[in-house]
Amino acid sequence: MTRPSTDRAPESRDGGVNTGTRLDTVRIRAARAVIAPVFLDTPLFRCEALESELECTVSIKLETANPVRSFKARGTELVASQIADRGERAVVCASAGNLGQALAWSGRRRGLDVTVVASRHATATKLDRIRALGARLELVDGDHELARERATAIARHKGIRLVEDSLDVETCEGAATIGLELVEALPSFDVVLIALGGGALATGVGHVVKSCAPGAEVICVQPQGAPAMTRSWHQRRVVITGPTDTIADGVAGRRPILAVLDDLLLVADDAVLVKETSIVAGMRMLLHHAGLVVEPSAALGIAAILEDRDRFAGRHVVTIVCGSNVDLDAYSSWVGTAAVDRS
Amino acid sequence: MTRPSTDRAPESRDGGVNTGTRLDTVRIRAARAVIAPVFLDTPLFRCEALESELECTVSIKLETANPVRSFKARGTELVASQIADRGERAVVCASAGNLGQALAWSGRRRGLDVTVVASRHATATKLDRIRALGARLELVDGDHELARERATAIARHKGIRLVEDSLDVETCEGAATIGLELVEALPSFDVVLIALGGGALATGVGHVVKSCAPGAEVICVQPQGAPAMTRSWHQRRVVITGPTDTIADGVAGRRPILAVLDDLLLVADDAVLVKETSIVAGMRMLLHHAGLVVEPSAALGIAAILEDRDRFAGRHVVTIVCGSNVDLDAYSSWVGTAAVDRS
Known part of the structure; x- marks a missing residue:
């Protein structure tokens, strides 16, 4: 038994139902x-x-x-492409591991300088792969929320693009x-x-x-x-x-x-x-x-x-x-x- | 260093090199x-x-x-489609497990009666999946070559199509x-x-x-x-x-x-x-x-x-x-x- 969302009716320009989200x-x-x-x-x-x-x-x-x-490269491909198209050269993100690995992959392909901030307690194999893909990995003594704060600080200090998972x-x-x-x-x-x-x-x-x-x-x-x-x-x-x-x-x-x-x-x-x-x-x-x-x-x-x-x-x-x-x-x-x- | 096969030159009708095999x-x-x-x-x-x-x-x-x-269904899809198109209703094969599972899947989808002959020593999980897909499974006390002989006998006896892996x-x-x-x-x-x-x-x-x-x-x-x-x-x-x-x-x-x-x-x-x-x-x-x-x-x-x-x-x-x-x-x-x- 499904529950159709009949409360959201208007059609968007592509013929689908307009959900009202930020997404298009x-x-x-x-x-x-x-x-x-x-x-x-x-x-x-x-x-x-x-x-x-x-x-x-x-x-x-x-x-x-x-x-x-992981699925994360679907998003980082868009982000990295946008950054490269603007002529920017560097990008930073906080990650539990999968976003960082994906951004490292997408960034390397486009010649970007990628920094990933992660918790020291993140899954070791994820951190290993981030390094192997040539990204700069910075570890924080805390959880993912501290990594987010640190990535924000790096972006501000260096004047580079911060990729914020889910917000971007x-x-x-x-x-x-x-x-x-x-x-x-x-x-x-x-x-x-x-x-x-x-x-x-x-x-x-x-x-x-x-x-x-x-x-x-x-x-x-x-x-x-x-x-x-x-x-x-x-x-x-x-x-x-x-x-x-x-x-x-x-x-x-x-x-x-x-x-x-x-x-x-x-x-x-x-x-x-x-x-x-x-x-x-x-x-x-x-x-x-x-x-x-x-x-x-x-x-x-x-x-x-x-x-x-x-x-x-x-x-x-x-x-x-x-x-x-x-x-x-x-x-x-x-x-x-x-x-x-x-x- | 690759070894180009320069001894096989003639082009086939699709523009590729003609290999001379039975395949087209x-x-x-x-x-x-x-x-x-x-x-x-x-x-x-x-x-x-x-x-x-x-x-x-x-x-x-x-x-x-x-x-x-496994890749085997790519082949059994062709075989089962051919059998169904001819109006035939039954098919038999010998299998170590993967061909049988694939034929069971392709045959079920087209309403065919599928019999798979396998060795009693075949991988249990393969035999389980063949049964779960609704095929008749017949086990022989011997190896895959005995299963091939038995499948041939069944095809002859019942007058149904025998699928012979690699030969067909x-x-x-x-x-x-x-x-x-x-x-x-x-x-x-x-x-x-x-x-x-x-x-x-x-x-x-x-x-x-x-x-x-x-x-x-x-x-x-x-x-x-x-x-x-x-x-x-x-x-x-x-x-x-x-x-x-x-x-x-x-x-x-x-x-x-x-x-x-x-x-x-x-x-x-x-x-x-x-x-x-x-x-x-x-x-x-x-x-x-x-x-x-x-x-x-x-x-x-x-x-x-x-x-x-x-x-x-x-x-x-x-x-x-x-x-x-x-x-x-x-x-x-x-x-x-x-x-x-x-x-």
Whole structure:
């Protein structure tokens, strides 16, 4: 049973429903000509092996089979292209790892000087890849919010472009190209489950789905241990939380951005929180039934189904597997010795 | 340094070089309209994380992110479509698991009655998926060659179509669509490494590469424990071997087909054998550096690089990751506890 968003009727100039967000469907369509093709038209396939246990039809949108193993380069391609077109030479961002890796990739390709600020506690393999891609990596003794502050200071001091994930509309519109691929290839899905962190992926995909396939339900999923944006969505105001406590490092923010929340309120039908045990169970299912090693954020959708089977029973659910940058030793400790535990 | 095949010059009607095989590039191009899109345009990406250890540029062509987790459906889509168009209702094949799963998928979609004959010792997860897809599964107490004999007997007895992997040109031309995607997306690669079993993948991709990008080297890779086709290629005659001894179940045939060997002789620049330890090392590298769980056959290309680094040093090598249907308990026992062993 879907919940059409009949309260948002006016058509925008591209024929889709106008969602009222900062995002623009015409720009999103045009973005596909800017983003390197290796990040576009990612696999979208039904995974029947997952279905008997989940009691619904499950399609996977796989964003990990590319040079940076996450969807983030769709956005950084737009940002880096814009910077290069303006003749600027340098850029800085804060990142839990995936944005930084993607910006390093997109920046290197265009000869940009890329600085990434990250927490010293970020996933080691993400930091290794950022360095390997030639970016300058600066680590802070604190969490992602401190990295954001430090990146802002660097941008101001050096007079260079600061890329702010989710706030910069290019990061949302890059992610939104995933939404175009969903509605074009699979017009009939009932629900899309989207990992919710800063909100770029959720507002991006949500905007396109609500614009082009408004009958489908857009559900954002966040860990209970990092609930800031979900709480903000439910309370319709920015809610800042204390320290996060989740293995899903890619979505562990504490300070939602108002402009992003405003967009999310326009395109999300729901935002739910899931337990760490469900995230791990989701990772295990993706390994055992789909052969996919994923990072915790990428298992949030499966976790949401596991926690509320009745809600999804019999429906066609798309889950976006958004990243696979994971430390294998940590992965092994979460999921079990990869195979022996077939729970 | 590539070895252009200057001894095969005449142009065929589609503008490519005529290779002289049974395959037809015009038919291969047309096949893309018949094959379900979910199996086409698979990811092709450079994997830099693999490169420092392998000392060459490595691109992965990923054939596992689809409903049957291998490339085989490219061929079974053609076969099943042909059968359905003729108004026939039933089909049988012998399979180590991947062809059977793919034929079950393609046949179910077209209302065909599919029978798969497999060895009782085939990978359990492959047999489970064949059953789950609604095919009739018949097991034989012997190896893949006995399954082939039994499938032939069933076809004769029931008067139904027998699908013979690699002999039926559709199985080769389906696989050949991978070759089109390679030469169209990546015109500049130096080498393609192809898992060699019955020969459908090798003759298919080899035909297109030699036809459309004749400067690239086509190297087939087979396990030392299942060397029949490789020995046949080197001796230019069919060499039948004794029992196979390899974990790479997908390529473990003993009786090469003459017509396929003849094609392979026209398109392969080399055929090499690799050790089991190299296959395992390749699987481990694909897990650790690319986040990919693959079946042993899919690691043959990496194994070939590991065994002859000088040959590939500094070149751009494409390896086709052809399947990921693997029992996770066996996988774990080969690769180590997935993560802790970072060798």
